[in-house]
Amino acid sequence: MVKLNKIYTKTGDDGTTALVSGPRRLKDDLRVEAYGTIDEANSAIGIARLHMQGMPVLDAMLMLIQNDLFDLGADLATPDTGETPAHEPLRIVETQVARIESDIDQLNADLQPLKSFVLPGGHSAAAHLHLARTVTRRAERLMVTLARGKGEIVSEAALKYVNRLSDFLFVAARHANDRGLADVLWVPGKNR
Numbered sequence: 001m002v003k004l005n006k007i008y009t010k011t012g013d014d015g016t017t018a019l020v021s022g023p024r025r026l027k028d029d030l031r032v033e034a035y036g037t038i039d040e041a042n043s044a045i046g047i048a049r050l051h052m053q054g055m056p057v058l059d060a061m062l063m064l065i066q067n068d069l070f071d072l073g074a075d076l077a078t079p080d081t082g083e084t085p086a087h088e089p090l091r092i093v094e095t096q097v098a099r100i101e102s103d104i105d106q107l108n109a110d111l112q113p114l115k116s117f118v119l120p121g122g123h124s125a126a127a128h129l130h131l132a133r134t135v136t137r138r139a140e141r142l143m144v145t146l147a148r149g150k151g152e153i154v155s156e157a158a159l160k161y162v163n164r165l166s167d168f169l170f171v172a173a174r175h176a177n178d179r180g181l182a183d184v185l186w187v188p189g190k191n192r
Contacts (some may be wrong), residue, residue, distance in 0.1 A: 048128035
């Protein structure tokens with residue numbers, strides 16, 4: 001159980017932050033950037049959820065994802081050092097990846113086939129979901145870079161989850177756009 005009584009501790013005044021496992025890192029450390037960007041994606045999803053009137057199934061899926069993103073943040077904030085931890089760290093697991101894949105399939109089943117790339121827009125929920133998608137892609141790029149770093153481990157399940165999440169957000173945006181009927185399509189060379 002997480003218990004937060006005091007919001008400011010002043011321990012970060014020197015430009016560092018503590019990871020869950022205890023060590024301090026600079027606030028611009030790649031690992032901190034990765035879980036901070038996951039937090040940003042979660043906030044963007046929260047804004048999209050404000051526009052989900054009439055979309056209870058999609059809203060429920062997004063609520064589960066928001067919880068998963070806190071799990072992913074905890075996963076990234078608890079580096080795997082190869083040593084036996086004092087407490088079992090929270091990790092993204094394959095069942096979370098499988099659930100998001102199932103949700104993608106469910107939403108995608110009703111969509112109109114794509115005939116062009118989709119521009120972010122249409123319904124306000126769709127526009128916000130596209131923003132969340134691009135933030136998620138940035139988080140994924142940071143996680144991939146982090147995983148290549150010396151001594152840094154990012155689990156395969158965490159990388160899969162964030163990759164599927166951006167796919168989910170694309171399909172969810174199309175679903176919010178009247179199942180693709182209200183998608184705003186790219187017209188190549190339209191303004192030449």
